[in-house]
Amino acid sequence: MQRRSLSKADWIRQILKGDVRSASRLLTLVENQDRAARPLLKALFRHTGKASLIGITGPAGAGKSTLINQMITLFRREGRSVGVLAVDPTSPLSGGAILGDRLRMHPHFLDRAVFIRSLATRGAWGGISPALFDAIHVLDAMGKEIILIETVGVGQDEVEIARLADVVVLLLSPGMGDEVQMMKAGLLEIGDVAAVNKGDRRESRELHHQLQETIRDRPLLKISAEKGTGVPSLFSEIEKALAKQALRHARRKTFIEAELRTRLREILGETIFGTSFNEGEIEAILLRKRDPYGLVRSWIKKARTFSLIP
């Protein structure tokens, strides 16, 4: 079939059936901020809300992608379909890192029940990109039962993304500073479950020992994502957290609030930063014939009247 001739209804049907090419095509529209995506996303939305969102966060090099690879294997063994969103905080163009991740996840790359996609984090006006929410909804609509979200670091966006998931795993590893440095960076506050990776190395056992003093309010595990040791225990902690209905309910509400705020920011940002002020208005303020307070208010009033806010 010619992809070009795919009707909107067929396109939606294909995504709901889990078709990778149809979903990829929509996600490309989403990434390009193409308005043509909107009616499809709207139509898909009522089919979403079923997937479990698992956030994997921690410093670069901690072993998040390696762990995700292991988790995919475990989930697939249970017959569950998996989607992975690798959120790249630096730039959507850092192809090297993305390729590296893809290679690391390679064993599953051809498995049709696993869908992997990299995304940029930031929206055009700051904050989380609305594309992240769109992508989560698309994977959910595809019938992915598990959506793994990999985020790097502890910037405000990453922390916010981490808080959206139903359960968040904080992954640490030796060589990223000691416990005190991690605490100062605010790293240790994130996560429902914490794990020290690279347990095959002695420094990792030391770090795990140190952290036992600090991390007492949630499970702290020692794993080796590469060897697979400790991963089943981590897996069962994740399952336990997912089974907590109250936690899940609270996270889902946080998710909706964050999504609404993100979408508002995007629309208002477009309106605010897309506005060009006319010379006369700038001149009037320069000559102190008008003031910025009044001008902005009159402009908002006008924007409302003429429905300039989309």
Ligand SMILES: Nc1nc2c(ncn2[C@@H]2O[C@H](COP(=O)(O)OP(=O)(O)O)[C@@H](O)[C@H]2O)c(=O)[nH]1
């Ligand atoms: N020794 C050891 N190295 C590991 C382990 N897990 C991951 N690594 C290595 O750590 C590096 C970073 O892993 P990666 O999964 O890309 O980390 P990410 O940046 O957090 O996604 C890679 O070279 C991995 O091979 C582990 O359990 N033990």
Ligand SMILES: [Mg+2]
């Ligand atoms: Mg990675």
